[in-house]
Amino acid sequence: xxxxxxxxxxxxxxxxxxxxxxxxxxxxxxxxxxxxxxxxxxxxxxxxxxxxxxxxxxxxxxxxxxxxxxxxxxxxxxxxxxxxxxxxxxxxxxxxxxxxxxxxxxxxxxxxxxxxxxxxxxxxxxxxxxxxxxxxxxxxxxxxxxxxxxxxxxxxxxxxxxxxxxxxxxxxxxxxxxxxxxxxxxxxxxxxxxxxxxxxxxxxxxxxxxxxxxxxxxxxxxxxxxxxxxxxxxxxxxxxxxxxxxxxxxxxxxxxxxxxxxxxxxxxxxxxxxxxxxxxxxxxxxxxxxxxxxxxxxxxxxxxxxxxxxxxxxxxxxxxxxxxxxxxxxxxxxxxxxxxxxxxxxxxxxxxxxxxxxxxxxxxxxxxxxxxxxxxxxxxxxxxxxxxxxxxxxxxxxxxxxxxxxxxxxxxxxxxxxxxxxxxxxx
Amino acid sequence: xxxxxxxxxxxxxxxxxxxxxxxxxxxxxxxxxxxxxxxxxxxxxxxxxxxxxxxxxxxxxxxxxxxxxxxxxxxxxxxxxxxxxxxxxxxxxxxxxxxxxxxxxxxxxxxxxxxxxxxxxxxxxxxxxxxxxxxxxxxxxxxxxxxxxxxxxxxxxxxxxxxxxxxxxxxxxxxxxxxxxxxxxxxxxxxxxxxxxxxxxxxxxxxxxxxxxxxxxxxxxxxxxxxxxxxxxxxxxxxxxxxxxxxxxxxxxxxxxxxxxxxxxxxxxxxxxxxxxxxxxxxxxxxxxxxxxxxxxxxxxxxxxxxxxxxxxxxxxxxxxx
Numbered sequence: 001x002x003x004x005x006x007x008x009x010x011x012x013x014x015x016x017x018x019x020x021x022x023x024x025x026x027x028x029x030x031x032x033x034x035x036x037x038x039x040x041x042x043x044x045x046x047x048x049x050x051x052x053x054x055x056x057x058x059x060x061x062x063x064x065x066x067x068x069x070x071x072x073x074x075x076x077x078x079x080x081x082x083x084x085x086x087x088x089x090x091x092x093x094x095x096x097x098x099x100x101x102x103x104x105x106x107x108x109x110x111x112x113x114x115x116x117x118x119x120x121x122x123x124x125x126x127x128x129x130x131x132x133x134x135x136x137x138x139x140x141x142x143x144x145x146x147x148x149x150x151x152x153x154x155x156x157x158x159x160x161x162x163x164x165x166x167x168x169x170x171x172x173x174x175x176x177x178x179x180x181x182x183x184x185x186x187x188x189x190x191x192x193x194x195x196x197x198x199x200x201x202x203x204x205x206x207x208x209x210x211x212x213x214x215x216x217x218x219x220x221x222x223x224x225x226x227x228x229x230x231x232x233x234x235x236x237x238x239x240x241x242x243x244x245x246x247x248x249x250x251x252x253x254x255x256x257x258x259x260x261x262x263x264x265x266x267x268x269x270x271x272x273x274x275x276x277x278x279x280x281x282x283x284x285x286x287x288x289x290x291x292x293x294x295x296x297x298x299x300x301x302x303x304x305x306x307x308x309x310x311x312x313x314x315x316x317x318x319x320x321x322x323x324x325x326x327x328x329x330x331x332x333x334x335x336x337x338x339x340x341x342x343x344x345x346x347x348x349x350x351x352x353x354x355x356x357x358x359x360x361x362x363x364x365x366x367x368x369x370x371x372x373x374x375x376x377x378x379x380x381x382x383x384x385x386x387x388x389x390x391x392x393x394x395x396x397x398x399x400x401x402x403x404x405x406x407x408x409x410x411x412x413x414x415x416x417x418x419x420x421x422x423x424x425x426x427x
Numbered sequence: 428x429x430x431x432x433x434x435x436x437x438x439x440x441x442x443x444x445x446x447x448x449x450x451x452x453x454x455x456x457x458x459x460x461x462x463x464x465x466x467x468x469x470x471x472x473x474x475x476x477x478x479x480x481x482x483x484x485x486x487x488x489x490x491x492x493x494x495x496x497x498x499x500x501x502x503x504x505x506x507x508x509x510x511x512x513x514x515x516x517x518x519x520x521x522x523x524x525x526x527x528x529x530x531x532x533x534x535x536x537x538x539x540x541x542x543x544x545x546x547x548x549x550x551x552x553x554x555x556x557x558x559x560x561x562x563x564x565x566x567x568x569x570x571x572x573x574x575x576x577x578x579x580x581x582x583x584x585x586x587x588x589x590x591x592x593x594x595x596x597x598x599x600x601x602x603x604x605x606x607x608x609x610x611x612x613x614x615x616x617x618x619x620x621x622x623x624x625x626x627x628x629x630x631x632x633x634x635x636x637x638x639x640x641x642x643x644x645x646x647x648x649x650x651x652x653x654x655x656x657x658x659x660x661x662x663x664x665x666x667x668x669x670x671x672x673x674x675x676x677x678x679x680x681x682x683x684x685x686x687x688x689x690x691x692x693x694x695x696x697x698x699x700x701x702x703x704x705x706x707x708x709x710x711x712x713x714x715x716x717x718x719x720x721x722x723x724x725x726x727x728x729x730x731x732x733x734x735x736x737x738x739x740x741x742x743x744x745x746x747x748x749x
Binding site: 166167201202208209312313315316317319321324327328331335336347351353 | 674693694
């Protein structure tokens with residue numbers, strides 16, 4: 001009788017890590033192999049995600065990484081202090097399950113998943129993070145701060161006003177950013193100076209320019225690049241090295257420009273053009289974007305904080321001194337922000353209409369995570385405004401769970417078919 | 428690259444600096460070269476700078492003309508007032524408020540004082556919303572002084588000691604002649620009560636001008652009656668500042684660089700003609716706007732300068748940053 005081989009029973013943590021790898025790998029396979037004609041320059045991004053999520057490569061092993069919870073945390077200032085901002089908004093279903101112990105059942109998948117990731121510490125993405133900067137955006141993020149503290153993280157509450165139009169709100173936020181600038185310098189041991197802040201404002205600006213150049217190309221008909229690839233690019237901005245990301249994106253732009261010159265079509269012959277908005281798709285939760293493009297739709301523009309809102313608005317400095325640069329950075333993150341936590345959402349509606357028009361779209365798909373109450377609440381006013389404009393919109397309430405994919409894809413397919421027949425009637 | 432794209436990438440700051448320097452020298456010293464642009468200029472080419480000035484600010488002759496006895500003013504002779512005004516309007520309509528942002532010597536001087544503040548690395552001050560709302564009426568008050576004090580003199584309600592009352596208050600009278608070595612305006616005139624009050628106030632305002640413009644960008648322009656006078660006719664001008672609200676993300680970049688703190692430039696997404704009463708048409712807002720075509724300057728309906736992503740990135744030094 002042969003000896004029983006050495007066998008170790010997998011621990012819960014190991015199992016969690018393995019499931020995570022499987023989840024990421026599964027989505028990456030879909031993104032990479034589920035569609036024909038991926039741009040060659042996209043390989044950089046596919047590999048980046050595979051390295052971090054499947055191979056366990058820790059990003060920025062030799063730098064101090066600072067976790068950020070929302071789009072309003074100023075990257076320029078963290079970079080200037082010698083840190084690397086890494087966005088902690090997480091898209092893993094496996095983490096969401098873990099994180100659900102912290103939050104009520106009917107709360108946002110993204111917040112639960114972020115807490116799960118921070119709790120499990122199996123995700124190489126967040127490994128080494130000790131400090132988390134948490135802006136006072138939605139209630140769930142606010143309350144999550146206490147739970148992160150309980151887990152042992154150093155949480156910095158960055159106060160964001162609930163009104164962005166008033167001078168009082170602007171001044172309040174400027175003070176928050178000034179205070180943060182002081183704080184971050186102490187944390188990293190490198191003071192934010194005039195010279196390095198100017199440099200990082202320009203570096204982040206350059207990255208934004210690369211994004212804008214890419215985004216502009218999506219205005220073309222036929223569409224030269226699929227939306228799922230754009231989400232991969234912008235999601236990579238969450239954690240990638242700034243200069244490397246910029247170079248990779250610029251290389252992608254060059255390739256897509258060549259495609260435009262050839263009249264290349266990345267989608268189907270009659271694929272309806274979609275503007276995506278609402279709760280942010282964060283890798284690997286690309287469920288809805290992938291579903292749209294698998295159903296012969298194509299995402300040509302988006303209005304989400306994991307993509308367009310992250311990179312759209314740029315810092316404008318009048319006097320290149322600390323006093324004006326820090327305020328300029330603060331202004332960038334407040335006034336133009338279309339986050340639904342603010343009292344008014346006129347800017348978001350105007351933006352959607354403008355995107356619909358300039359990107360020559362056929363319809364809008366609005367994703368709200370079940371429990372993401374602010375996006376759920378804005379649905380009514382957005383739907384009303386779109387109806388008034390005669391813009392077709394599909395509202396989808398969903399979460400990270402893969403369970404109701406069948407039902408969801410039926411709705412998406414029906415919407416896309418209706419857009420196709422609408423276009424035929426208009427011709 | 429075509430001409431338009433090149434213009435849209437222009438470094439407005441540098442262009443303005445040199446243009447303003449030239450305009451300053453021309454208006455303040457042009458008189459020595461026998462340049463005379465007449466006395467209906469819609470800008471502070473101060474008439475008290477007797478030898479140097481290349482023309483005269485319209486507010487000076489206007490106050491003289493309005494101070495005629497009413498019997499003259501409201502007769503055929505009064506038509507001369509309209510002649511001067513027509514010329515003023517003609518000058519103004521060509522450039523609109525760009526007279527303020529590019530030509531006014533007092534405006535240029537304030538920009539130089541701002542430059543001095545920057546040398547010290549000191550922060551600029553700004554008004555709160557409430558302060559802005561209150562102070563913005565002062566320029567209209569001063570415009571009333573320009574028009575009604577002379578009328579009261581003509582009607583014999585005031586003596587000629589109150590003549591050219593606004594000029595006595597205006598910092599240009601005291602400061603511009605200094606550039607030709609003329610310090611004669613720096614005195615309090617005790618010859619009569621009216622003169623004494625006006626010149627003392629004038630002295631105070633000149634001091635305020637120097638201190639204020641060190642702390643606040645374009646401090647005096649906010650109170651300038653010429654600016655208020657301009658605004659009455661601004662809609663008629665061929666030179667326009669336009670906004671395309673649908674392209675605006677209300678990011679506020681334009682507002683944050685505005686020397687005059689004009690908030691509607693960012694917040695108003697309805698108006699096409701976005702020029703406001705405090706505007707000096709310096710075009711800093713257009714240069715600071717990162718949205719393609721959201722802000723633009725039109726002359727005779729033709730776009731001469733427009734906000735572009737490209738131009739924005741160039742001016743912010745983002746383009747070649749590794």
